[in-house]
Structures are given as structure tokens and as C-alpha cells.
Amino acid sequence: MTVASALRAVAEGELATALDLLAEAPAGSRVAPRLMAYLETSVHNGVYAAPSAFQEFIEFGGNPRLYRRTIEAVRSIHHATRPTAVLDIGCGDGRVTAATVGPSVALVDLVEPSSVLLGEAVARFPAGTGLQPHNRGIVEHLDATTTRWDVTQSTFAFHSLAPAARRATLGALADRTRHLVLVEFDVPDFADGSMRHARYAADRYELGLAEYHDHPSVISDFLMPVLVGQFDPSTPRLTFEQSASSWQRDLAHAGFVDVEIEVIDDYWWAPAVVISARASTGQWGDRR
Ligand SMILES: C[S@@+](CC[C@H](N)C(=O)[O-])C[C@H]1O[C@@H](n2cnc3c(N)ncnc32)[C@H](O)[C@@H]1O
Numbered sequence: 505m506t507v508a509s510a511l512r513a514v515a516e517g518e519l520a521t522a523l524d525l526l527a528e529a530p531a532g533s534r535v536a537p538r539l540m541a542y543l544e545t546s547v548h549n550g551v552y553a554a555p556s557a558f559q560e561f562i563e564f565g566g567n568p569r570l571y572r573r574t575i576e577a578v579r580s581i582h583h584a585t586r587p588t589a590v591l592d593i594g595c596g597d598g599r600v601t602a603a604t605v606g607p608s609v610a611l612v613d614l615v616e617p618s619s620v621l622l623g624e625a626v627a628r629f630p631a632g633t634g635l636q637p638h639n640r641g642i643v644e645h646l647d648a649t650t651t652r653w654d655v656t657q658s659t660f661a662f663h664s665l666a667p668a669a670r671r672a673t674l675g676a677l678a679d680r681t682r683h684l685v686l687v688e689f690d691v692p693d694f695a696d697g698s699m700r701h702a703r704y705a706a707d708r709y710e711l712g713l714a715e716y717h718d719h720p721s722v723i724s725d726f727l728m729p730v731l732v733g734q735f736d737p738s739t740p741r742l743t744f745e746q747s748a749s750s751w752q753r754d755l756a757h758a759g760f761v762d763v764e765i766e767v768i769d770d771y772w773w774a775p776a777v778v779i780s781a782r783a784s785t786g787q788w789g790d791r792r
Contacts, residue, residue, distance in 0.1 A: 507535045507706035508699060515697030515735040519543060534713040535706060542728035550729070550740050552596075552618040557725035559597060564722070565715030566771055571599065573768040574659050574687045577778040578604040581685045587654030591615065591681065593642045594661020598625025604657070610634045613653070615645045643669055646676045656681040663688055663745045670744065674758035684760060684781045689774035690767070691745040697735050705731060711772040748777045755781045 506529040513522035522543060529536030551558050562571065582590075582604055589611040592601040596616065602625070605612055611634045616622040619639050629635045638645050642665070656677055665673060677684060694701035709731060716722045733742045748765045755763045760781035769776040 505703075505706075506530070507533060507539065507709075508702040510536075510539065511702035511705060511731075511735045512697070512699055514543070514732065515702070515737070517737065533710070535709045538713065538723050538728060539731070542724060542732060551726050551742060552621060555597075555618055555621050557721050560719055561716070561722045561726045562599075564719055565712070566769070570769045570771055570776055574776070574778075575600055575603045577687065577766070577768050578657055578659065578685055581655060581657070581683060581780055582606055585655055585683050587683070589613075589651070589653045589655075591651075591653040591656040593656065593658035594664060595622070595625045596659075596661070597621045598628045600659045601625060601657075602628035605633075611636065611651075611653075613638060613645075613651065615640065615642050617641045642673055646673065646680070651680070653681045655683045655685065657685045659687040660689075662686050663743050666741075666744050671754060671758065674754055674760070678759035678783050682783055684755070684779075684783075686751065686779045687768070688748075688751060688777060688779060689745055689771065690748040690777045691774045693747045693750055702735070705734065708773050715772065745774075748775075748779065751777075751779050755779065759784060 506525050510522040510525040510529075513519070513525060523540060526536045526540040526543075561567065578600060583606075586606075586608050588609060590601075590605055590609050591613045592598075593615050594617075595601045595614045596618075598614065598621075601612065601614065612629070614622060614625050614635065614637045616625060616638070617640055622637050622639050626635060626637050640648075662670065662673075692700075692704065694704065709727070712727060713723060716727065729739070730742050733739055752763050752765060761784045763779065763781040766778050767775045768778050
């Protein structure tokens with residue numbers, strides 16, 4: 505409750521109150537001292553431009569299992585659809601892209617605003633594989649190109665888009681991709697910064713931090729910025745998550761059909777879900 509109240513205070517811009525509350529937190533809290541240290545000292549600059557903490561994060565805790573299951577799920581879409589043109593939105597260091605793109609693929613568009621991560625993604629592909637790296641965000645990429653894809657995939661990245669950009673991007677993709685596959689977390693639809701949101705985050709972060717006891721920089725340089733970004737209006741917000749049913753609604757609204765959702769992992773933050781859909785033939789079939 506103390507951590508949740510502190511997060512609520514952060515959401516109200518009351519940093520001093522948040523720090524007072526955290527100073528009184530029960531000794532057993534894992535989150536309170538880490539959150540306090542972060543609020544007191546950190547420079548809040550995002551987490552992907554210098555991505556070493558993010559990359560350490562995905563190597564440990566529940567992430568190896570989560571990534572194994574993510575790769576299996578995305579691969580099964582490739583097996584079913586045999587794409588020749590693939591777009592990966594927010595490919596990160598390309599570990600999912602490289603593990604899922606098969607030999608039938610002639611074009612792989614990698615869209616990734618972090619130049620460090622994009623460079624690592626490119627290095628995973630042998631020369632001559634039809635790779636097109638694009639060092640920019642997806643909104644800019646769709647504006648700058650007219651390419652169409654058989655499969656568009658995005659793992660734990662589509663939630664980087666704020667709701668208006670998310671809806672506009674899904675609308676644009678419904679016209680330009682035959683199949684869409686997202687892997688995201690099924691997070692309850694909170695009123696942003698509400699006590700319900702704060703309680704959820706505080707409880708889940710106790711579980712998450714337990715997995716990174718031996719990785720302090722993961723906590724200070726990745727998990728804390730992601731947590732505080734959800735509450736502090738003065739720091740960059742890195743995630744705009746929502747429930748699986750809200751994703752389903754957004755995809756259907758954008759014009760996708762056969763939207764299917766499957767839980768692939770009972771992850772500490774929220775269940776991980778694969779969300780797959782196809783464009784309706786009216787939108788896609790005639791114009792390719
Ligand atoms: C949690 S990481 C996931 C990376 C990768 N897909 C994976 O599964 O490991 C989120 C990624 O989204 C990227 N990202 C952030 N904003 C984006 C945008 N507007 N368009 C495309 N990618 C974006 C980040 O740079 C980061 O690489």
C-alpha cells in the first residue's frame with residue numbers, strides 16, 4: 505500500500521510526499537528502496553538509446569522462457585502463411601526476427617528507432633537476405649513508404665505507441681499487411697495513474713524485482729524507468745499497455761478480421777498474449 509500511495513503521489517507531481525511515504529515502507533519491500541533511489545537520483549532519458557540494461561533484462565528472470573514461447577508463436581504464423589515480405593516493428597536486437605524469418609522471405613523490413621539495437625539486429629542476418637533496416641519509428645516509416653507486407657510482426661513493441669498513434673498505425677497497417685501478429689501483455693485497463701493502477705504495479709513489481717536480485721542495473725536502468733514512466737507526467741512514458749480485449753477491439757476497429765488471442769506465458773507483469781489477425785480481403789486482396 506505504501507508503494508502504491510507513493511506512485512499515486514508521483515502521478516500527482518508530489519515527489520516529496522512520495523519520498524516520505526517510501527521512507528516509511530516496511531523493511532521487506534523490494535520496490536520501496538529501489539523506487540526511492542530512482543526518484544532521488546536518476547536522469548530520466550528512456551531505455552533503448554543505450555540499451556544495455558534492457559538487453560540484460562531479457563537475458564534473465566522469466567524472459568528466456570517468455571522469448572522461447574514468443575518465438576514459437578510467431579514462427580507458427582510464418583509456417584501457416586509462408587510470407588515473402590515481412591515487417592518487424594520495434595525489432596530491438598532482432599532476436600525474435602532472426603529466429604522466425606524463414607528461407608521463403610525475400611524482404612525483411614526492420615523498423616527500430618534505437619540505432620544500437622538496429623545495428624545488432626542487422627548483424628544477426630547473413631548478407632544477401634533482403635534485409636532493409638530503417639532507423640526510425642513506425643509512424644515515420646509508414647509515412648515514408650508504400651511497401652506492403654505478407655506478415656507484420658511486433659513483439660513487446662507496439663505498446664510503445666500512445667493510443668492515438670496506435671490506432672492510426674493499426675489503421676494504416678490494415679491496408680498494407682495481409683497478416684498481423686503482436687505479442688503483448690494482457691494488462692488490465694486502468695484509469696491512468698489511478699490507485700488501482702498503482703496497486704497493481706506495486707504488487708507486480710515486488711514479483712519482478714525478485715527475479716533481478718543479482719542484476720541491480722536492470723532494476724535501476726530499465727524496470728524503474730518503465731514503472732515511473734507510467735505515473736510521472738514529467739518523465740518519458742515508455743509503455744501504453746492495455747488488456748487483450750482492448751487490443752482485440754482496436755484491431756477489429758482498424759479493419760482486421762479473425763482476431764485471435766492466445767495466452768503464451770504467465771509472466772510476472774501480466775499474462776503474455778499472442779494476438780493474430782488478417783486484413784479483410786476487401787482491403788488487401790484487390791490492391792496488391
Ligand atoms: C521491449 S523492446 C522489444 C524489442 C523486440 N521486439 C523484442 O521482442 O526483444 C521495445 C522496442 O520498441 C522500440 N520502439 C519504441 N518506439 C517505437 C516506435 N515508435 N516504432 C517502432 N519501434 C519502437 C524500442 O526501441 C524497442 O526496441
